[in-house]
Amino acid sequence: MTALTETNGATMVVERGNGSMPRYQIAIFLALLALSLAAPFFLYPVFLMKVMCFALFACALNLLLGFGGLLSFGHAAFFGSAAYVSAHAAKVWGLTPEVAIILGTLAAVVLGFVIGLLAIRRQGIYFAMVTLAFAQMVYFAALQAPFTGGEDGIQNVPRGDLFGAISMSSDLSLYFVVLVITFGGLLAIYRIIHSPFGQVLKAIRENEPRAISLGYRVNSYKLAVFILSAGFAGLAGATKAIVFQLASLTDVYWSMSGEVVLMVLLGGMGTVFGPLVGAAVIVTMQNYLASFGAWVTIIQGCIFVVSVMLFREGIVGVIAKLIRRPL
């Protein structure tokens, strides 16, 4: 993990303690919150909800990749299976959206436990290949399982009434629910990163043998962060299914796993705000270039190449270096 260390070195050094949030980070969070509260009155709410779902998804992966040093190339498995479960729960079982989302998240947690248990038996490059392979297995399962609707996916999922009382049929009311979920998820991830648990994770990322020799059960930590990351990815996927009223094979396909890795890489691995920026940039790009077909793939490939060759800290990583503060 030496290179990842290099990437995060700048942020690591200036970090003081692990107690409360530094004042400027609180300011950024508040600014983001104000921005998100105002945004739906200027921009299309469904687009914004998509950005938020992917931002949460990217932050979930960043928890694993940026802070645990583990590159999962199969996070679509958690995102997609949670989407399927929550869509099924809302449509077929007729449950309220919050219960459907919770069930979807739980499904991702269980899947994260199983895949994580196997994947942490290999390191580095093999870890990436193992997660990718298991995600492909989930994809094939979704293709054939009786309740996923095969190529069609689960369509026309009802948005339902929140707590059985508040109708979610208007985009705007759903927007604020998604906002609460996203910010709740982000703050939870922030708390995890800055907890003693998060510090041990960083230690494992920097030097695994030393962490072992200090008496930490490295594998338990890795499994725990894998499950947490899968859970947040599931939360994002389950919410996405309710927002778009759709769970489809795209959500579990490897290209989805690649996209979220790209968001984290572009925004800045191991930064708090990087994945948000990465997700916003990529989703916006997809939105505007959707009519150009395969060009989206080509441009994403180019961003990958440019990011890896010239830009390994990512957008937020570069800014953090300039202002010499961890972001």
Next chain:
Amino acid sequence: MFELLGIPPQALFGQLLLGLINGAFYAILSLGLAIIFGLLNIINFAHGAQYMLGALASWVLLNYFGINYWWALLLAPIVVGILGVILERLLISRLYHLDHLYGLLLTFGLALIIQGLARNEYGISGLPYTIPSQLSGGQNLGFMFLPNYRGWVVVASLVVCLTTWFVIEKTRLGAYLRAATENPTLVGAFGINVPRMITLTYGFGIALAAFAGVLAAPIYSVNPNMGADLIIVVFAVVVIGGMGSILGSIVTGFGLGVIEGLTRVFYPEGSSVVIFVIMAIVLLVKPAGLFGRTA
């Protein structure tokens, strides 16, 4: 005709042959991945895209230049291999001092670009490639019908795999290669140009993938996405076999292809996931892979 476990032998041996052919592609691709990983320490995510390029090159050679299958079998790997050499020199070689993961991310980006360009140019419907006339038709073996071309694919890939194994394990060139895998600095100190060897190794690994692509062109139609899903299965094959041994890669590739073919006969629903299930079992029992060395 006799029956085995209620399955007509035609179906059984037909699927077995198909499994063997898939296994041949797994073997060639995982072999290339293993050789590249040994020397470059990167996992070449673009391997599937380069396999597709091999098939596409043979189609372009036939349709635009009138160059037949046999010349394509030689030319396509060379052309794609040269492309690999250029990519290695321009991009990949700048990442060797970094974490392995960056190599994976870079080649993933390259795969997206290659597949996207191919899709833009040729669509996703698939381009037909006719079997060369010398290999059309087939043999009736009594218990099954063997199309000549399919037999040729199995034989040709076995020959290529075993030749590669022989060159790496038994010749002087291979000895340099194995030495550079163990300790590139020391080999460089003995006056061998290691960077050039790395470049050529990458080119060779890519050429192998392209060769598999040409072999595959008449069986599966040429499709920009043909390598994308295949490469993930090959990753699982590599995890199962471990990348420590050349012969191990070959045996694992063919073996898993056959197992997949048998699953298609006895439990068709499981055929697309059986390799991943085997991977899970191997990870539980022998995490380093069947032929892998524990780091």
